[in-house]
Amino acid sequence: MFDNALEGVRVLDLTHHVAGPQCTKLLADYGADVIKVERPSGDPARSIGPFQNDQPHPEKSGLFLHLNINKRSITVNLKHPNGVGVVKELVRESDIAIENFQPGMMDSLGLGYDVLEKINPAIVLTSISNFGQTGPYREMKSSDIVAYAMGGPMNITGHADYEPLKLAGNIVAMHAGSVAAYATMVALWDAEDTGEGQNVDISIYETQAGFRDRRVIYLTAHAYTGESYSRPDPGYRVASGTRPCADGFVNILGFGPRFRNISNMIGHPELADDPKFADPAGRSDPDVAMAFDEYYIPWLMEHTKLEAVNEAQDNQLLAGPINTVEDIFKDPHFEFRGYWDTIDHPETGELTYPGRPFKMSGAELPPRSPAPLLGQHTVEVLENLGHTTQVISLLRESGAI
Structure with missing residues (x-):
């Protein structure tokens, strides 16, 4: 010691x-x-x-x-x-x-x-x-x-x-x-x-x-394919990314195989089988994403950042709050x-x-x-x-x- x-x-x-x-x-x-x-x-x-x-x-x-x-x-x-x-x-x-x-x-x-x-x-x-x-x-x-x-x-x-x-x-x-x-x-x-x-x-x-690490991969890919990576398209994805909630913003990943989890979380399990959302590729369509948000955003606006994140974690979703400096300072994990x-x-x-x-x-x-x-x-x-x-x-x- x-x-x-x-x-x-x-x-x-x-x-x-x-x-x-x-x-x-x-x-x-x-x-x-x-x-x-x-x-x-x-x-x-x-x-x-x-x-x-x-x-x-x-x-x-x-x-x-x-x-x-x-x-x-x-x-x-x-x-x-x-x-x-x-x-x-x-x-x-x-x-x-x-x-x-x-x-x-x-x-x-x-x-x-x-x-x-x-x-x-x-x-x-x-x-x-x-x-x-x-x-x-x-x-x-x-x-x-x-x-x-x-x-x-x-x-x-x-x-x-x-x-x-x-x-x-x-x-x-x-x-x-x-x-x-x-x-x-x-x-x-x-x-x-x-x-x-x-x-x-x-x-x-x-x-x-x-x-x-991602950019190093893109540099390597450029050397082999002649292609480069730039800023991604700003289009929405269904049930993924940053969204507003009652006291700020949260980031929850409900895309791909996690879509059923997020549908259950917001109280609309039927959306997981809705043809509109059934096609994984279609979930990258901004119009489809906004259609899902008609159910998703009202649920988020009834929950604080921490409430939404806790619910998401309980449903096996990757999630975190968009913290302010004050949030970080008061975070019980740091304490x-x-x-x-x-x-x-x-x-x-x-x-x-x-x-x-x-x-x-x-x-x-x-x-x-x-x-x-x-x-x-x-x-x-x-x-x-x-x-x-x-x-x-x-x-x-x-x-x-």
């Missing part, structure tokens, strides 16, 4: 915004000591909302607070030679360094992998960038929606009669950060075995091109599993945060600490490196920290 799965692993976090901090957050969640290096003005994510009480404040960004739980913050000016020197000292004491600057930036700062491996031959440097460290797109600017569009998912998202859509939120950056955390741990495992580190190259573009964490922050007070993404039977992980104040641990970290109060003052006066 151990308290922290990654206890003893030190991570030098040179990341900002979303993808990099998501990577280091996952490591911090499981016990790694993550030292977040911020520019003197702070991670730009500190200026991105939502903000507590809708009042912009560098210590009250919901995005920053979520992505930087369990980390320590030091402020370092990477444009100052002494600031770079501090980072090199931390490299010597770290197992992992993670950065998401534009390719070439680390080299220009004097912190490229060839420099870091001389300081610490076992260091794992994970580099997260839009398109990777090599290739013709290496220096292209990008964003979450650009990566989602170029990587392929956007082409099959949305209504066939309208422009393609993007899934909500920072889904691309969050996914890339999760991939980076996985890749980093693989590299760390190898470093512990061989004593030699390596530079892990994460291309956000590539994480999208291989994301979602039973102790998913939500309440964390006290010196500026925001107690807030509730999403929990760790997975549980481990062999680890008793301690309560999580709040995201750090800007530079909160600068003196502590420098003292741990052996710097005296006088040296720390000189570094501060010179603008290095």
Whole structure:
């Protein structure tokens, strides 16, 4: 039994915004000591909302607070030679360094992998960038929606009669950060075995091109048949998909062999033998679907989301509610599993945060600490490196920290 799965692993976090901090957050969640290096003005994510009480404040960004739980913050000016020197000292004491600057930036700062491996031959440097460290797109600017569009998912998202859509939120950056955390741990495992580190190259573009199993199949099919897959026809299917109910929307699958189940559920078992609905192929006809809805929708409007879903599950139907954020927050399943964490922050007070993404039977992980104040641990970290109060003052006066 151990308290922290990654206890003893030190991570030098040179990341900002979303993808990099998501990577280091996952490591911090499981016990790694993550030292977040911020520019003197702070991670730009500190200026991105939502903000507590809708009042912009560098210590009250919901995005920053979520992505930087369990980390320590030091402020370092990477444009100052002494600031770079501090980072090199931390490299010597770290197992992992993670950065998401534009390719070439680390080299220009004097912190490229060839420099870091001389300081610490076992260091794992994970580099997260839009398109990777090599290739013709290496220096292209990008964003979450650009990566989602170029990587392929956007082409099959949305209504066939309208422009393609993007899934909500920072889904691309969050996914890339999760991939980076996985890749980093693989590299760390190898470093512990061989004593030699390596530079892990994460291309956000590539994480999208291989994301979602269906699209990979379509790409393969295209290679063999010359055909590609686009957004599906928006036509209704009988008894399947999203429908309104008394307090929102539900998604119930009553198509194919489950049609008799859903007919029984809504109190019209005779519909299962109605010639209009008997032909499975005909159930894809929007007119036939709307004819079934004349029986289906009134039943749904008499039931709440949870009532409809419970009835559907009792009738062996695949079903789930279309949850709002409030629904998720109040979900009894999450409550039973102790998913939500309440964390006290010196500026925001107690807030509730999403929990760790997975549980481990062999680890008793301690309560999580709040995201750090800007530079909160600068003196502590420098003292741990052996710097005296006088040296720390000189570094501060010179603008290095």
